[in-house]
Amino acid sequence: MTAAQELVLVGGGHTHALVLEGWARDRLPGVALTLVTPEPTAPYTGMLPGFIAGHYPRDTLEIDLAHLCERAGARLLRARVTGLDRAARRLHLSDGTALPYDIAALDVGITSDLPQLPGYTEHAVSAKPLGNYARRWEAWRAHVAAGAVSPRIAVIGGGVAGVELALAMAHRLRDLGAEITVIEAQRMLPNIGARARKRLLAHLDHARVRCLEQAEVTEISPDGVSLQDGTQIAASLVLGAAGSRPQDWLRDTGLHLTDGFVTVGPTLQAVQDAAIFAVGDCAHMAHAPRPKAGVYAVRQAPVLQANLRAALTGGPMRRYTPQRDYLKLISLGDRRALADKWALPLEGRWLWWLKDRIDARFMAQFRA
Numbered sequence: 001m002t003a004a005q006e007l008v009l010v011g012g013g014h015t016h017a018l019v020l021e022g023w024a025r026d027r028l029p030g031v032a033l034t035l036v037t038p039e040p041t042a043p044y045t046g047m048l049p050g051f052i053a054g055h056y057p058r059d060t061l062e063i064d065l066a067h068l069c070e071r072a073g074a075r076l077l078r079a080r081v082t083g084l085d086r087a088a089r090r091l092h093l094s095d096g097t098a099l100p101y102d103i104a105a106l107d108v109g110i111t112s113d114l115p116q117l118p119g120y121t122e123h124a125v126s127a128k129p130l131g132n133y134a135r136r137w138e139a140w141r142a143h144v145a146a147g148a149v150s151p152r153i154a155v156i157g158g159g160v161a162g163v164e165l166a167l168a169m170a171h172r173l174r175d176l177g178a179e180i181t182v183i184e185a186q187r188m189l190p191n192i193g194a195r196a197r198k199r200l201l202a203h204l205d206h207a208r209v210r211c212l213e214q215a216e217v218t219e220i221s222p223d224g225v226s227l228q229d230g231t232q233i234a235a236s237l238v239l240g241a242a243g244s245r246p247q248d249w250l251r252d253t254g255l256h257l258t259d260g261f262v263t264v265g266p267t268l269q270a271v272q273d274a275a276i277f278a279v280g281d282c283a284h285m286a287h288a289p290r291p292k293a294g295v296y297a298v299r300q301a302p303v304l305q306a307n308l309r310a311a312l313t314g315g316p317m318r319r320y321t322p323q324r325d326y327l328k329l330i331s332l333g334d335r336r337a338l339a340d341k342w343a344l345p346l347e348g349r350w351l352w353w354l355k356d357r358i359d360a361r362f363m364a365q366f367r368a
């Protein structure tokens with residue numbers, strides 16, 4: 001009897017969750033499937049602002065990876081991958097062990113931490129990985145309710161994620177006289193349409209969220225944030241939502257990287273290693289670069305699934321061509337959302353309803 005081929009999924013990001021779901025319905029005989037993930041669940045970012053605003057309980061945004069593995073007949077290894085020996089085809093894990101693979105796929109996302117910023121690691125929390133943020137938010141709110149800390153928040157990063165989260169937090173704290181400041185090194189909301197930007201700025205103003213542009217954070221302390229010009233922003237919660245940083249260990253893999261992200265071609269294979277696939281935010285699609293967004297991670301899933309099978313069986317590969325743009329539904333805190341895609345930005349309760357339906361449908365497929 002020949003030994004099973006080892007297929008290892010690294011990280012339980014959106015693409016891998018969908019691949020596991022597909023595998024549960026259609027397994028490939030002779031293949032041992034393993035998922036390496038630090039947590040047995042993975043949070044779905046689309047619903048994070050709704051959770052922060054208090055519209056969803058915590059468990060509604062968790063994808064149950066352990067359950068998916070059980071259904072797919074896959075082994076779940078609770079660990080972080082810390083390195084990759086491509087010559088020996090082994091993954092190094094945070095528990096000091098090594099895991100052999102024939103084919104491996106990386107879906108480990110990004111991080112929004114700022115380790116070079118003095119005081120960040122000790123006193124701030126990053127929006128991603130978001131499990132941490134969700135936990136800290138709940139604990140911080142309990143402290144606020146107990147009167148132990150004042151409801152002052154500083155958000156570092158004035159992109160869509162920072163703004164959406166600031167509006168969600170403002171909504172949740174609306175009766176507490178919270179002070180929320182968004183600090184942006186350049187211009188607020190640089191990557192959305194001009195009209196949608198204008199509306200979002202008006203919503204921030206209405207929610208009494210202060211926005212500072214061209215403001216550079218130099219240090220974070222237990223009392224808040226210091227800016228380059230000497231301004232001090234008092235805050236008992238500092239949230240980092242500035243940009244996307246690739247994971248450091250990818251640097252030592254010898255894989256071709258673009259700005260630190262694994263460069264892949266249309267088959268989602270690393271450009272100079274056909275045994276490694278990379279998807280979601282940790283990958284850079286050289287053939288069709290796109291911003292980091294969950295919509296691409298989700299759409300890559302059927303192609304990854306087909307190509308993992310092809311790599312294991314020698315069949316033909318599929319090409320992934322991402323859509324040019326997508327409908328961005330930005331939640332406004334209070335069960336309303338704004339759409340940024342068409343020239344005229346639309347907003348209202350019906351768009352929140354639409355977003356809620358899309359998110360609920362996405363999550364339902366994992367509960368089969």
Ligand SMILES: Cc1cc2nc3c(=O)[nH]c(=O)nc-3n(C[C@H](O)[C@H](O)[C@H](O)COP(=O)(O)OP(=O)(O)OC[C@H]3O[C@@H](n4cnc5c(N)ncnc54)[C@H](O)[C@@H]3O)c2cc1C
Nearest residue numbers: 011012013014042045080081108109280281293294295297
């Ligand atoms: C507030 C907010 C709102 C957003 N809203 C939207 C939206 O409405 N629409 C949209 O398209 N995009 C949105 N995004 C972006 C979206 O969240 C990401 O593009 C998406 O999550 C990327 O998915 P992924 O598959 O790359 O993996 P991720 O969801 O990032 O998951 C990566 C997984 O890998 C695991 N992992 C990490 N490191 C390791 C390791 N070393 N070893 C093993 N496992 C590891 C992590 O635990 C995690 O579970 C939003 C982001 C934020 C912050």
